Each structure stands twice: as C-alpha cells, then as structure tokens.
Amino acid sequence: MTVNSDDDPITQLRFTLLDYLPVGICVLNPEMKVVFWNRCIENWTNIPRNHILNQNIADFFPHLIKPKYYNRIQQTLKGGPATVFSSQLHKHLIPSPLPDGKLRIQHTIVTSIPHSEDNQYDGIIVIQDVTETTNLMKQHKEIRDLALKEISYRKKIEERLSLTSEKLQNHNLELTQLYKMSQLLQNCENYETAYPLILNSAKLLFHNLVGGFFFTDNKGNIIKIIKWGNLDLDKQDILWRNYFLYWRENQRLIRENNFSQLPYFYYCLKAKKKELGVMYLVNTNANYVNESQQIFAINFAEQIALILANISMRQNLYEMTITDPLTGLYNRRYLDEILEAEVNFAFKNNQKLSIIMLDIDYFKKFNDTFGHKVGDFILTTISNILRKNTRKSDFVCRYGGEELTIVLPNTSLLEAKKIAEKMRIAIKELTLIYDNQPLPPITASFGVANFPENGLTSRQIIVVADNALYKAKKQGRDCVIIADEGLHN
Amino acid sequence: MNLTDKQIDALQEIIIIGVGQAAGVLNEMLSSHITLQIPFIKTFSPDLVKQELGLKLGKGKLSAVELEFFGSINGNAELVFPSDSAAELVSILTDEDMEFSESDLDELKVGALTEIGNIVISGVMGAISNLLSQNLEYFLPSYIEGNIESLIKNKNLEKESTLVLAQTRFFIEETNIQGDIILIFHLGSFHKILEVLERLEED
Structure with a gap:
C-alpha cells in the first residue's frame, strides 16, 4: 500500500487510533516517506501533519540519512527485527523541544508492519517520552552515588577510629600490666622473688618478641638471666648467647647508642647511677623492633631498674637495722626476733635448739689499760x-x-657444748698483736642452754643460758658450763 | 540427530557471515577492532544445552539480550556478556563512570545494552534470513540478567525436541570485553534450514 496524498481517507482512518495514544508515532513506507504523523508527535515537533505527510522524513530530519540510522531503519523496513534507539545512545531520534528549551529524551522503537497485498513492509516509529523517568533515575543515581560515597567515607573513618582505639586499648593494657607489675614488685623483699614477676610481665607485654635480661652485680658479673619468646628453648639459648656475647663486646657502644631500625634492641638497666644489667629484645621475623616497642621497652626497663634499686636499698637498710656495725654480727634486736622464730620452728618440728652465751673475761680491764x-x-x-x-x-x-x-637450730645440748669448747680453745690460743704490740692472752666464759630441756620460751632459755654463764664466771672463768635448770628439775 | 561435516561447514559459513556483519556494526560503534572465534555448532537436547552453555559461559552473572524469532524457522538469538564486560561496554558507549554500579547494571544502562544487543542480533538475523531467503517474524528484544538458568527458559523449548546450538565468542580489542553470540534453532526449523542448505549447494 502506498499513500500518495495527505488526505487519503482510508489510510488516515487506518491509523486514526494512533492519534489517541500518549506516544509519538510516525509511520514510514519503504521509501521512508511519512504515511502517518500522530497528534502527539505533531505537538512535540510543531510540524503539522499536513506539512510532513508524503514527504521523505530525511527532508525534515536530515541526520536520518546517516548510515547508522538509515541502515538500521532500512533493515526493519525490509522485514527484519525491530530496531531500538535507546534513550541512552540515541536520545533524540526525532528531536522535539520541551517548554524549557531542552530536548525531550526519547526511547524509540521501529517495528515493521507487513503489507497484506505485497511482500513489502511499512515501519512504525514509536517514541516514548522518558524525560521525566530519565531525570528521576539520574537524580536517584546521583543520590545513591553520594550516599555510597558517604558510606565508604564513613567506613574509612570508622576503620581509622577502630585502629586508633585498638592502639589505645593496647596501650592501656600495657600500662595496666606495667602498673600491676610495679605494685607486685614493690612488695618483693629480694631479687629472687622479683625475677619471676618480671618474667611474667615481660612475657605478656612483649609476646611477639623474643627477649631477656642479664642482671649483674656491682662488679658487672651476671647474677641472673631470664628470657622469653616464642622460640623453642634450643634456639632461644643460641640466640641469647649470641646477643650476650655481642653485648659483652659492645657494652660501651650499647650504652651510648640508640639503635633504631634494627631487628634487636638493647637497653641498660640503670638506677641511682648503678648498673643493674641489660635488657634485650629481638624481632625474629627480621622486622625492626619498632619505635613504639622501643619506647615501651625503655619505660619497662626503667621501671624495673628503679624497683630493683629500691629492693636493694631496702635490703641494705634492713641489714643495717639488724647488724652490729662494729663486728658485722647480728644485733640484739635481731636475736630476739630470730630466737623467737627458731624456737617456734623447733617446737613445731619436734627439734632441739641450743644457745651459747659467752662473755670475754676481764674485757673492762683491757679497755681501761689499752x-x-x-x-x-x-x-x-x-x-x-x-x-x-x-x-x-x-x-x-x-x-x-x-x-x-x-643460736644453733637443730642442735642438742651436747653438740652445743662441743662447739663452745672449740670456741673457748680457739680464743685462748689467740696471739693478739695490736699496733706492733703483743697483747696478753685472752679468754672467754661460756654458758650453754637448750630448748626444750632448759625452757620452752626464748626468754626462759636466754635467762637459763645467762645463769650458766654467770656460773662459769664464778667458777673461775675460761670454761663452758651447761645449764642444769629446766623442766626436769 | 547429528549433523554431517558438510552441513556443519555450510551452517558455520552462514553464521560467520551473520556474526561478521554484526561485528562490523559493533566495530563502527566502538571504533575498536573485534576478534571473532570460529562458531561452535552442535545438536543437543534442551537439558544438555544448558549444561553445555554453563561450561562455556561459566557460573558468573551474565547480562544478555534475547530475540525470539518464529515463522518457518523457530528459535532464539542471544548476545551474552559476563556482567563486568557488559558494564565496561556500556561505560565506553555512554562515557559514564561505572564506579558505583559495577555489580548491578542500573536501569539507565539496560536500555543502552538492549540497543547494542538489538544491533548485533538484527545484524546476525538479517544476514541469516537473507541468505536462507526466509521471512521471519520477531518479538521485541528483551534484556535478561542472571545465570544460565534464567537465560534459557524451558517454556520455549519443547522437552522432547533437539536443538542446534551455535556459539561464537568475540573479543573487543583494547578492552577487557568479551561476549558470546548464541543461536538456538528448534529441531523442526532445522530441517527447513538443511533443506535450504542442500538447495544452495545444488545451485
């Protein structure tokens, strides 16, 4: 069927229905001449139907002669599959302006309609106005992209925050452990009780590193080694030996240098100008002992050094309170303390305990004369x-x-007497020379008493021993007298 | 039913011409060269077709445009892309960044992909129907997204029938895009094709 005039009533009647559809519709014959132009497209393009009917569509829209349109439309006009001009790739196949001057966004499909009388096809171009949908989708996409951006930004911030908080938490844990350790160490009376506490804390705080301490005395001799790490014992042994040798040979260097970016780290334990040893840390993964690990290790070592120095000072102080400064023997105060404890121990363990009391004969005379x-x-x-x-x-x-x-724990009266005799003879046989001047011979008198035979309390035994000593003096000095008072009397 | 080597050769030639024409159109749109693999052609039962395509196309998400045809020959033609290839192709064609939309092609892009499918498949089908001088009728092209199961729908494939599968893979140079052109002819239709092929040979 070909249409020759714009007022062919039969053709127009055939397509009238299309006037009532809310889509732009144009029907082309095989020569691309416009056979029908519906009202909607009339409105959109402002091209009246009677102007365009029977004209070649390319006269009005010259771009349609380009192969990329022409060939595809032709294919459909020859009975091929429908042709889609999507609103993404070909927004304006038949350009039509909106009131705001912008072009309508169109989704266009060209379908073939077979003629009933010959083997030819017309093409029906159906144009949907998708401006609003497209804009809505664009808006939606923009909002979504923005939201996704915001979400990913927040995720990043959250990750950073959780990383920081994790760091803080670790730091907090470290500090807590450090504090706990110091608290426990404060209560230690000597080094031996402190070492296991230090080891446990180090294991917790430096769990990903291998490390250890060499503790030294005043002369730099090693008095204790502790070590930890996730290595088997043999390897750990070899490692610490190597580091120990290294430390021995480079002590001065280590004292003076701050090693950064090395897989190992040394720090000297120093407090009150005294060197107490050295701490070493090794990263066995051949990574650096990093800066924060180093800083924490320094804090840890300083803390330990300070507490060890305190323990040692306290020990010295205590020793001073229980020692006689002239002779270096324990003083009376300590005697009272220790005797009480030893008597209790003997009582509990069903043991004997002896004490020997002695007095230097004529000591006053020596003092007065010399x-x-x-x-x-x-x-x-x-x-x-x-x-x-x-x-x-x-x-x-x-x-x-x-x-x-x-005070002689776990000793019988007889044994104690033997010891006292030995002492008496050793004193008597002394040859004393002071300031190149020989001194007259010197003797001592001894009193010996025993728990439980001569008394059940420390006080009783002391009194009994003192009485025996008094007897020895009375009997002419330079002798050992065994107490005869007691429960059996 | 099995095809003879001769029949396969003849069918391969027709499909190469059709696919070649489609590749030409794509080439023009993208100004990139398209490399085509030689079509694979074999007869299958409907179930085995799915299995075979599963092997060839993988288990990933696919984006496809399908065109059903009927008349003297019945069947489907499909242009199938792995989803990321589809996304890349659309972003090249529309100059839009797909940063946030890789996983699901949003509706804005579906239209573009449908059009590409339409161009390619029309090229193939136009050439084939011309060569075979058959008048075919077509449904509108439709877009499908999913795995193999959702691509090949059983309802259009008669359970008992034998199908002929033709598959050609193509690569778009300078991109990571690959795709497959798949043609499935129903058995009844295929007798028709063979008839025509024989006639062509005689000529």
Whole structure:
C-alpha cells in the first residue's frame, strides 16, 4: 500500500487510533516517506501533519540519512527485527523541544508492519517520552552515588577510629600490666622473688618478641638471666648467647647508642647511677623492633631498674637495722626476733635448739689499760673466730657490750657444748698483736642452754643460758658450763 | 540427530557471515577492532544445552539480550556478556563512570545494552534470513540478567525436541570485553534450514 496524498481517507482512518495514544508515532513506507504523523508527535515537533505527510522524513530530519540510522531503519523496513534507539545512545531520534528549551529524551522503537497485498513492509516509529523517568533515575543515581560515597567515607573513618582505639586499648593494657607489675614488685623483699614477676610481665607485654635480661652485680658479673619468646628453648639459648656475647663486646657502644631500625634492641638497666644489667629484645621475623616497642621497652626497663634499686636499698637498710656495725654480727634486736622464730620452728618440728652465751673475761680491764680501740679490735677478732666455728644455719649475735650469743637450730645440748669448747680453745690460743704490740692472752666464759630441756620460751632459755654463764664466771672463768635448770628439775 | 561435516561447514559459513556483519556494526560503534572465534555448532537436547552453555559461559552473572524469532524457522538469538564486560561496554558507549554500579547494571544502562544487543542480533538475523531467503517474524528484544538458568527458559523449548546450538565468542580489542553470540534453532526449523542448505549447494 502506498499513500500518495495527505488526505487519503482510508489510510488516515487506518491509523486514526494512533492519534489517541500518549506516544509519538510516525509511520514510514519503504521509501521512508511519512504515511502517518500522530497528534502527539505533531505537538512535540510543531510540524503539522499536513506539512510532513508524503514527504521523505530525511527532508525534515536530515541526520536520518546517516548510515547508522538509515541502515538500521532500512533493515526493519525490509522485514527484519525491530530496531531500538535507546534513550541512552540515541536520545533524540526525532528531536522535539520541551517548554524549557531542552530536548525531550526519547526511547524509540521501529517495528515493521507487513503489507497484506505485497511482500513489502511499512515501519512504525514509536517514541516514548522518558524525560521525566530519565531525570528521576539520574537524580536517584546521583543520590545513591553520594550516599555510597558517604558510606565508604564513613567506613574509612570508622576503620581509622577502630585502629586508633585498638592502639589505645593496647596501650592501656600495657600500662595496666606495667602498673600491676610495679605494685607486685614493690612488695618483693629480694631479687629472687622479683625475677619471676618480671618474667611474667615481660612475657605478656612483649609476646611477639623474643627477649631477656642479664642482671649483674656491682662488679658487672651476671647474677641472673631470664628470657622469653616464642622460640623453642634450643634456639632461644643460641640466640641469647649470641646477643650476650655481642653485648659483652659492645657494652660501651650499647650504652651510648640508640639503635633504631634494627631487628634487636638493647637497653641498660640503670638506677641511682648503678648498673643493674641489660635488657634485650629481638624481632625474629627480621622486622625492626619498632619505635613504639622501643619506647615501651625503655619505660619497662626503667621501671624495673628503679624497683630493683629500691629492693636493694631496702635490703641494705634492713641489714643495717639488724647488724652490729662494729663486728658485722647480728644485733640484739635481731636475736630476739630470730630466737623467737627458731624456737617456734623447733617446737613445731619436734627439734632441739641450743644457745651459747659467752662473755670475754676481764674485757673492762683491757679497755681501761689499752684503750677502746684495742677493745674493739679484740671484739672483732673474736667475732671472726665465732663465725668460723659455726655453721651457715647458726646465728651469731652481739648481745651487748662484750657479751655474745649464738643460736644453733637443730642442735642438742651436747653438740652445743662441743662447739663452745672449740670456741673457748680457739680464743685462748689467740696471739693478739695490736699496733706492733703483743697483747696478753685472752679468754672467754661460756654458758650453754637448750630448748626444750632448759625452757620452752626464748626468754626462759636466754635467762637459763645467762645463769650458766654467770656460773662459769664464778667458777673461775675460761670454761663452758651447761645449764642444769629446766623442766626436769 | 547429528549433523554431517558438510552441513556443519555450510551452517558455520552462514553464521560467520551473520556474526561478521554484526561485528562490523559493533566495530563502527566502538571504533575498536573485534576478534571473532570460529562458531561452535552442535545438536543437543534442551537439558544438555544448558549444561553445555554453563561450561562455556561459566557460573558468573551474565547480562544478555534475547530475540525470539518464529515463522518457518523457530528459535532464539542471544548476545551474552559476563556482567563486568557488559558494564565496561556500556561505560565506553555512554562515557559514564561505572564506579558505583559495577555489580548491578542500573536501569539507565539496560536500555543502552538492549540497543547494542538489538544491533548485533538484527545484524546476525538479517544476514541469516537473507541468505536462507526466509521471512521471519520477531518479538521485541528483551534484556535478561542472571545465570544460565534464567537465560534459557524451558517454556520455549519443547522437552522432547533437539536443538542446534551455535556459539561464537568475540573479543573487543583494547578492552577487557568479551561476549558470546548464541543461536538456538528448534529441531523442526532445522530441517527447513538443511533443506535450504542442500538447495544452495545444488545451485
């Protein structure tokens, strides 16, 4: 069917229905001449139907002659599949302005309509106005993109925040552990009880590193080694030996240099100008011991050094309170303390305990004749003899003036008497020379008492021993008298 | 039913011409060269077709444009892309950044992809129907997204029938885009094709 005039009533009647559709519609014959132009497209393009009917569409829209349009439309006009001009790739196939001057966004489909009388096809161009939908979608996409951007930005911030908070938490944990350790260490009476506490804390605080301490005495000799780390013991042993050798050979260097960016780290334990040892840390993954690890290690080491120095000072102070400064023996105060404790121990363990009390004969005379310095010399010399003749478990004390007392745990009266005799003879055989001047021979008197035979309390035993000593004096001095008072009497 | 080598050769030639024409159109749109693989042609039962395509196209998400045709020959023609290839293709064509829309092609892009599918498939079908001198009728092209299951719908494939599958993979140079052109002819239609092929041979 071909249409020759714009007022062919049959053709127009055939397509009238299309006037009532809310889409732009144009029907083309195989020569691309306009057969129908509906009201909607008339409005959109402002091209009246009677102007365009029977005209080649390319006369009005010259771009349609380009192959990319022409070939595709032709394909459909030859009975091929429908042709889609999407609103994304071809927004304005038949350009039509909106009231705001912008062009309408169109989605266009060209479909073939077969003629009934011949093998030819017309093409029907259907144009949907998708301006509003497209704009809405664009807006929607913009908002969504913005929201996604915002979300990803927030995620990043959140990640950073959680990282920081994790760091803080770790830091907090470290500080808490450090605080706990110091609290526990404060209560330690000596180094031996402190070492396990230090090791436990180090294991917790430096769990991802291998490390250890060499503790040294005043002369720089190693007195204790502690070490930790996730290595098996053999490897750990080899490692610390290497680091120890390195440390020995480079002590000065290590003291002076701050090693950064090395897989190991040393720090000297120093407090009150005293060197107490060295701490080392090793990163076995061959990474650096990083700066924050170093800073924390320094804090840790400083804390330990300070507390160790305090323990040592406290120990010194305590020793001063229980020691007689002249002879280096325990003082009376300590005697009271220790005797009470030892008597209790003996009682609980069903043991015997002896004490020896001795007094240097005519000590006052020596003092008066040769002066206090000689008196002190005699006291010190005799103290040394007593120390030599006692066991490690015994306590030698200066009871007062020239009176000395020895506590002998787990010792019978007979054994104690033997020890006292030995001491008496050792004193008697002394040849004393002071300031190139020989001194007259010196003797001492001894009283020996025993728990539980002579008394059940420390006080009782002391009194009984003192009485025995008094007897020894009375019997002419330079002798050992065993107490005979007691429960059995 | 199996095809003879001769029949496969003849069918391959027709499909190469059709696909070649479609590649030409794509080439023009993208100004990039398109590399085509030689079509794979084989007969299958409907179930096995899915299995075969699953092997060839993978289990990932696919974007496809489908055109159903009927008349003397029945079947489907599809242009299938892995979803990321589809996204890249659309972003090249529309000059839009796909940064936030990689996973799901939003509706704005569906139209563009439908048009590309329409161009390519029309090229293929136009050439084939011309070569075979068959008048075919077509539904409107439609866009499908999903896995193989959703691409090949059973309702259009008669359970008992045998299908002929023709698949050609193409690559767009200088991009990561690859796609497949798939043609499925129903058995009844295929007798028609063979008839025509034989006649062509005689000529």
